[in-house]
Amino acid sequence: MINPIPLYKVMYQQMGPQHWWPADTKMEIVIGAILVQNTNWNNVDMALANLRDETNLDVKQILALPLEQIQELIRPSGFYVNKSRSLIGVLKWFDHFNCDFPTMVKHYGPSLRKTILTLRGVGEETADSLLVYVFDQPAFISDKYTRTLFTYLGYRGLTNYAKLQKRIALPASFTYQDAQEFHGLLDEFGKRHLKSRKQFSQSFLAGFDRQKMTFKKGSR
Incomplete structure (x- = not known):
């Protein structure tokens, strides 16, 4: 070992x-962690700026948008069709708990990482990034x-x-x-x-x- x-x-x-991750809020980290897959951060910044202008990165406002509009907003990040579906699935999961991160940690306990990995489009690196930067868990x-x-x-x-x-x-x-x-x-x-x-x-x-x-x- x-x-x-x-x-x-x-x-x-x-x-x-x-002083990583480069974000103002934890939900921005969540969204960025999905969008940064297979691209660079400059592209993510453009997609985040589009979402911020339209929704202020508010989860409920994003989820209320038509799928086609979400895809257009995140287009700069690439693979926008798949990423839009992943983003919606992940945000619905957080919204179910009203984005209460400590409550989610308590609810899932040791199975939190395993649960994150069941979300569409979330691999091991993204899951561990969420653990570290969103849920305040060492990994x-x-x-x-x-x-x-x-x-x-x-x-x-x-x-x-x-x-x-x-x-x-x-x-x-x-x-x-x-x-x-x-x-x-x-x-x-x-x-x-x-x-x-x-x-x-x-x-x-x-x-x-x-x-x-x-x-x-x-x-x-």
Whole structure:
């Protein structure tokens, strides 16, 4: 198992707090997490601006719109037909609980992640992003940048999201705030240093000793 905390500490010391996710409200995070799939944030910003102008990102107002109008509003994010259906399904789920996030956490308990994964168009990365940034639950988001970094650090076989996540062991002291910062650090590092292995080799993590992330016997 991998203890990622030494890596987190080094990145935090070198890069400082990232204050992720870039959003004003948790419902904006929910909507953005659906729209950002298979596109970049600039496209999401345009779609969010359209929705904000039309509905102020109010869940009930969005759900009251015709499907065709929602599709047109989110068109800049791409795959707007599928994303519109996913967005409606996810927002209906939140609306059922009046967007009361603590109540939803209490209602679902340990099955919250499993429940999120049953929602249309929601995969593991989106589910964990919602856990961390919306429901304030600690989780490790092993997105593409993160898998690339761990591969460059010498870990093998990280071919998909679940394979890295299953190897990560978070200590009990790891909070949702830590999870938010860690994900922000990993993403920002990826943008700056992971376009190629050569670029990574010139970064402050090039000489990082991955043995620091190995749990010693009896340390857990």
